[in-house]
Amino acid sequence: MSFDERGGAPVSRPSTTEGREAASREPADGERANAGRRVTLFGWAGFEGFSAAGTGLGRGGAGRVSVGTVLLGLVVPGVLLLVWLLASELTPIPDYLLPSPAQVVGAGVELANQGLLGTYILISLQRVLLGFAIGASIGLALGAVVGLSGVADRMLAPTLGAIRAVPSLAWLPLLTVFLGIFETPKITLIAIGAAFPVYTTVSAALRHVDPHLVEAGRAFGLGRLALLTTVQLPAVVPSVISGLRLALAQAWLFLVAAELLASSMGLGFLLTDSANNGRTDRIFLAILLLAILGKTSDALVGLGERALLKRWS
Amino acid sequence: MKRMTSTAIAPAQMTPALPVSLNGVGRSFPGAPGEPERLVLRDVELKIAPGEIVALLGPSGCGKSTLLRQISGLDRPTSGTLTIDGTRIAAADQRCAVAFQEPRLLPWRTVARNIELGLPRGTDRAVGRARVAQLLELVQLSHAADLKPRQISGGMAQRVSLARALARNPGVLLLDEPFGALDALTRLTMQDLLVDIHRAEPTTIVLVTHDVDEALTLADRIVLLGTRFDRPGATISRILEVPGTRPRDRASTVLARLRAQLLDALGVPSHHDR
Numbered sequence: 169m170s171f172d173e174r175g176g177a178p179v180s181r182p183s184t185t186e187g188r189e190a191a192s193r194e195p196a197d198g199e200r201a202n203a204g205r206r207v208t209l210f211g212w213a214g215f216e217g218f219s220a221a222g223t224g225l226g227r228g229g230a231g232r233v234s235v236g237t238v239l240l241g242l243v244v245p246g247v248l249l250l251v252w253l254l255a256s257e258l259t260p261i262p263d264y265l266l267p268s269p270a271q272v273v274g275a276g277v278e279l280a281n282q283g284l285l286g287t288y289i290l291i292s293l294q295r296v297l298l299g300f301a302i303g304a305s306i307g308l309a310l311g312a313v314v315g316l317s318g319v320a321d322r323m324l325a326p327t328l329g330a331i332r333a334v335p336s337l338a339w340l341p342l343l344t345v346f347l348g349i350f351e352t353p354k355i356t357l358i359a360i361g362a363a364f365p366v367y368t369t370v371s372a373a374l375r376h377v378d379p380h381l382v383e384a385g386r387a388f389g390l391g392r393l394a395l396l397t398t399v400q401l402p403a404v405v406p407s408v409i410s411g412l413r414l415a416l417a418q419a420w421l422f423l424v425a426a427e428l429l430a431s432s433m434g435l436g437f438l439l440t441d442s443a444n445n446g447r448t449d450r451i452f453l454a455i456l457l458l459a460i461l462g463k464t465s466d467a468l469v470g471l472g473e474r475a476l477l478k479r480w481s
Numbered sequence: 482m483k484r485m486t487s488t489a490i491a492p493a494q495m496t497p498a499l500p501v502s503l504n505g506v507g508r509s510f511p512g513a514p515g516e517p518e519r520l521v522l523r524d525v526e527l528k529i530a531p532g533e534i535v536a537l538l539g540p541s542g543c544g545k546s547t548l549l550r551q552i553s554g555l556d557r558p559t560s561g562t563l564t565i566d567g568t569r570i571a572a573a574d575q576r577c578a579v580a581f582q583e584p585r586l587l588p589w590r591t592v593a594r595n596i597e598l599g600l601p602r603g604t605d606r607a608v609g610r611a612r613v614a615q616l617l618e619l620v621q622l623s624h625a626a627d628l629k630p631r632q633i634s635g636g637m638a639q640r641v642s643l644a645r646a647l648a649r650n651p652g653v654l655l656l657d658e659p660f661g662a663l664d665a666l667t668r669l670t671m672q673d674l675l676v677d678i679h680r681a682e683p684t685t686i687v688l689v690t691h692d693v694d695e696a697l698t699l700a701d702r703i704v705l706l707g708t709r710f711d712r713p714g715a716t717i718s719r720i721l722e723v724p725g726t727r728p729r730d731r732a733s734t735v736l737a738r739l740r741a742q743l744l745d746a747l748g749v750p751s752h753h754d755r
Contacts, residue, residue, distance in 0.1 A: 384585040387555055388645070389575045389602050398598070402589050479589075 267449035272456065275449040279438075289457065292423060292434040295351070299358025300419040304412055306359065307366030311411075314367070315374025315404075316396065325371075332364045336425050344430055354426040361422030362415040369411030373404035409473050416469065420462060498531035498685045499576060499652030501552060505561035507714065508547055521547050523714035525561070527704060534679060534686040536696035539706035540747060544715040545689040546582070546657050548706070552687060553577045553655050565653055575601070578651035582658045584638035586630040592641050593617065593626040599648030616644040619678060636667040640674070647682065656688040660695065672698050676727045693743045697736050698729055705746055719746055 249269065255261065256268035263271065279285040310328065313320045339360060343353035377400050385399040401408075427436020435454050442450035506525040509518045521544045529535050537545045550556035551563055554574035563570045565577070578599060586595045593613050600609045617623045620640040625633055633641070639659055646654060656675075660668040672695060679686060690696050696703045700723055707718035721743070724735055741753035 380581070380583060380585050381587060383555060384579075384581060385598070386573050387553060387577075387579045388599050388649075389573065394602075399587065402587065405589070 264446060264448055267452060271449045272452045275447070275453050279450070279453070288434050288438055289461070292427065292436070293461075295354050295358060295426070295434065296416075296419045296423050299355045299422070300362045300416055302355065303359030303362030303419065304366045304415050307363035307411070307415065308370055308408070310363070311367040311370025312374065312396070312401075315371035316400070321371070321375075328364075328367065332368075336361055336422050337429070340426065340429055349430055354423070354431065357426045358419045358422045361418040365414035365418055366408070366411040369407045369414070370404060373407030374400055377403045406477055409476060413466075413469060413473070416466075420458070424458070497652065498533075498683055499566040500531045501527075501529040501653055501685060501687070502564045502567075503527040503548075503552070503561070504563070506548070506551055506558045506563060507560040508544070508551060508556070509559050509714075520714035522551075522558075522716065523560075523712075524716050527717065527720075529685060529687065531685055532683045533702065534688065534700045536700035536703045537687065537689045537706060538691065538693065538696045538703050538743065538747075539715065541691055543706050543708060545691075545706055549579075549655050549657050549687060549689050552653065553579050555579070575649070576652040577655055578646035578649050578653075579655045579657065580639075580642045580646040580659045582661055584630070584635075584642040586638055586641055586645075588630050591627050591629060592622060592633065592637075595630065595641055596644045596648055599645035601649045612648060613644075616647055619647070619681065620644045620674065636663050636671065639663060639671065643675070643678070647678065650682070651684055653685045653687065656686065658689050658691070661690070661692070668692075668695070673728065675699060679727070693740055693747070694731070696743070697723055697740060698731060699727070703743065705743070707746070 252266075253269055256263075256266050259266075267275075276285060279288075310324070314324050314328070315321075336357065339357055340353070343356055347353040347356060381399050381403065382395065385395045390398055423434070424436040424439070427434040428440050431437040435458055438454040439451060442448070442454065503525050507520070507523040509520040512518050525548060527535075537548060539545050547556065551558050552565075552570065554570045554572050554577065557572075565574060570577075586592075587598065590598075596613045596616055597609060600612065604612070614623070614626075617626050620643055622637060622640055622644070625637060630638055630641070639662075643656075643659065646656075660671045663671060675686075676699065686699075688696075688699060703721045703723060704717055705719040705721070706715045708715045709718075721739060723729075723739065725733070729736065737753065741751035744751040744753075
């Protein structure tokens with residue numbers, strides 16, 4: 169596996185608001201709704217935990233995101249920053265419990281000067297992207313097989329459901345024993361996390377492709393494979409995208425899980441390392457970085473999704 | 482783009498119209514658990530000549546569409562055999578093309594790309610493009626080639642569906658109430674269009690309809706499907722030759738008499754003054 173520390177495009181973490189909107193565009197069946205709820209098992213990225221007000225990015229044809237919308241969305245972070253600033257300056261809470269914003273920025277600059285900040289961010293991004301790419305591909309393949317074949321559905325779905333029910337952290341000891349402590353177990357864990365949202369949404373969506381369109385394709389001489397690429401896959405593109413966004417959120421979750429427990433680099437490592445050394449400022453920094461990275465990249469993915477859906481319907 | 486002008490090559494590459502033969506065709510569907518199977522069609526005997534237009538007429542739910550699906554090979558009969566040009570019909574037989582009751586266009590493809598779907602597999606790109614352009618002209622949609630299905634009207638969508646079915650120069654063109662969902666005026670226009678298309682590309686056409694006037698306007702023969710009160714399963718109850726050549730005078734007295742007969746046979750009072 170390559171170990172190139174130059175990361176790719178930013179990735180999204182809590183894309184759940186858009187995820188829900190995407191899901192509500194199509195009739196969600198039980199399976200589908202489960203795909204969403206599943207995420208809540210792993211903590212803070214639950215469907216229900218995020219405001220439905222959102223940014224409207226996932227809504228097809230909801231119009232452009234205006235400057236006003238962006239400013240409105242910045243109100244709460246601005247207020248929070250102010251409260252944080254005031255709390256750290258005016259209350260007797262000691263710095264080692266509540267560092268000031270300036271101290272957190274200072275911690276970032278310090279890490280950057282040591283050459284660690286960029287490394288940590290890039291290694292985390294690399295793990296997320298690799299794990300996501302592998303997991304999403306496997307999820308897509310499994311989802312296609314289960315969604316298209318009744319036999320495969322009956323044969324594989326129960327097993328896959330059971331594997332999906334295993335909490336993320338339960339895999340980690342086993343993966344460490346099997347695969348060592350370097351990149352492979354982490355990426356494998358992230359791939360496991362990313363595979364299931366894609367698998368669930370894709371298989372459910374494929375089962376519900378308009379049978380009329382499929383029959384029309386068959387009537388015009390499309391074989392199984394051609395039918396898949398010409399009719400069925402394009403028909404589930406919107407679902408695939410929402411599955412991919414959920415998978416990205418999962419990838420970040422599993423990344424932090426993997427890095428918290430066994431790593432010497434990355435944002436999750438920064439969290440544990442700082443906790444062990446009492447560096448609250450660095451903990452704040454890591455959390456802020458995760459939030460900013462996640463939200464920014466989520467917005468980018470949302471823009472891509474919108475462009476694609478526009479072309480696609 | 483140069484080849485777009487080559488409308489003249491079409492007849493040369495055209496598949497000849499093919500004869501269809503139905504021998505004792507029957508179709509039954511398994512009933513709900515614990516119930517006997519449901520016989521929809523029985524003993525359908527019909528020979529359709531190449532280039533002929535046959536209308537399958539009957540009340541709703543009498544099995545017209547089921548019969549059409551047998552010819553297309555999208556469904557298999559439980560008894561009897563069907564042949565096109567003397568050979569058994571295959572699953573989704575590629576000598577046929579179907580235009581369904583709904584347009585069934587792929588929403589993410591443009592009008593032109595939807596028509597492309599109807600081309601035979603492995604058609605040369607340039608040839609395909611020329612054929613699509615020609616068909617767009619035939620159904621008068623050249624201006625809409627790059628629109629998506631959601632941007633066009635129901636009548637336009639049905640014309641796209643028709644063009645898609647014609648794209649492969651089918652030996653047999655199967656139309657399942659293709660104009661049923663259109664408003665009355667658009668339907669008349671579409672019927673005239675179909676007459677023009679048949680003159681330009683005279684293939685065998687089997688048309689399912691419950692519209693007596695549509696059958697009279699378009700068909701050479703009208704095949705009435707019906708169920709006898711004492712037996713389950715619809716079969717051919719009558720076959721009528723429609724006199725005259727297309728385009729027919731919709732107000733012709735001969736047709737008015739036939740209309741009355743057909744309506745009578747369908748159990749609808751015609752109020753025709755004989």
